[in-house]
Amino acid sequence: MQTKQRVVITGVGLTAPNGNNLSEFRAALLNGVSGISHTEIRHMGKVAAGLSDFDETKYQSKKMRRRGTRAGSIAIYCANEAVLDAAINFSEIDRSRVGVYLGITEHGNVETENEIHELYTSHKLDVSLWSHHHNPRTVANNPAGEVTLNMQITGPHYTIGAACAAGNMGLIQGLQMLTLGEVDLALVGGVSESAQTFGIFAAFASQGALGSHEDASQATRPLDKNRNGIVVSEGGAIYTLERLEDAQKRGAKIYAEIVGYHCNSDSTDFVLPNTERQIECMQAALKKAEITAEQIDIVNLHATGTIMGDIQECEAVSAVFGYSEKTFINSTKGFIGHAMGAAGALELAGNLGSFSDHLIHASQGITEVDVKCDLKNLVKEGPIRGEINYILNNSFGMLGINSAVIVKKMPDSNRDSNRDNNRDNPKNHETNRKEN
Amino acid sequence: MQTIQTAVQVRQAVLNIIEDIALDEDLTNIKDDLALRDQLDLDSMDFLDIVMELKKRHKIEVPQNDYPQLASLQSCVDYLMPKFQ
16 A cells, blocks of 8 residues: 555444444344334335434433434444544543544435425425524534534544445545544544435335335345345444554554555446446555455445346456455345445444454345356355455445445454453543533 | 413423423523523524524514523513513
């Protein structure tokens, strides 16, 4: 990788439809626990969705939750959890040197839909009753900004609009800012509140791409012959990223080093993916990591459960890794649905445990694999055992945005420091809890 | 909608609104003659919320110049009583 600084993951905070921290999420993926359920969505009726059930007021007052957004609340929860997990004493660090870079697929649809619903149903088109909270709730930087307000961070914050590649893009942005020396700690990843808006469900339905099944846990089955689409989910995953030397200096546990990444554009279609550009994206990430395809132990697919999206990604992955005997392939959306802006960051988190538990989680929901998706070493049932050193995480999005991130296992001496004691240290809980 | 005519009813109507805005606060010992801001964690956005809820719930308009009239519970009652009638 052509950067002078090495950047590592030192903390993880997340909420997924099947877990509210890394260990819960990992256990759910290894044990085949689905987070998808049926729910009522305005104008849509009963649909399958992935909903998170984290405690919104663990780090945020009820008043601030009411004032802010669901995405902001998800981001606040994940950011505080990540800092706690990283055992960073937040009251003692220079918060002007902390950056918050969060990927989003979209933001503001939930709040706008709610306001318009009220305008037509309760307010009889009286726009003077339109909420003064509308603008701060719907500005694109909202989830990242709410984190800075909550944690009193005075460094830079913004969101990265990158469709469903956004979670990876949050990591890439944070890595770049750390290597540039712009910040000393980056809170990065992605969040999504999309499951609270009817519009995204309706649009996927109109596109013929909304997954459904009598059994909600089967509503999205990436790579399965009978898959019928996407399940929309909410959630978030935020990492603490630090330069390696800084992390080592404070004796931090290190989950992984980010050794490669790439982002490119298809330049071909609004929604259909482009196999050639996906191949180029993965190959460029491998080049930056200065490794070969055979060295990748896990490729986590973007695989959303759409007919063409899955086939084209499998063609791309086959082209890059088809000759590799040791590269295993899995996907996550069968468990949790498509968490949109959070997807890339969440799905990477779901595989991080492989470095220490030596297991590779399966791809949920494959009863009969689509012959066009039957990749060599596809983990259809599992988990399976393996020695994992490198993971490549794919995330692609509409308008033709592709991203790949490669993380590397760190030596055991960096991974086994006093991590387990940190979460239970009351001082750390107190340091990070905010009541604004 | 319940008719609100007495000072006690106006006071309760205002308290109901504040209760829904200052969600983390205990309002049981609030002093009517002291500034709300000195007793509760309220900022300018919260006062805009109070104004908005008066309009939504009771169709009462509070012009911007009159916002200082909402400083305490007592001043709220004094100012809003004629508007409720």
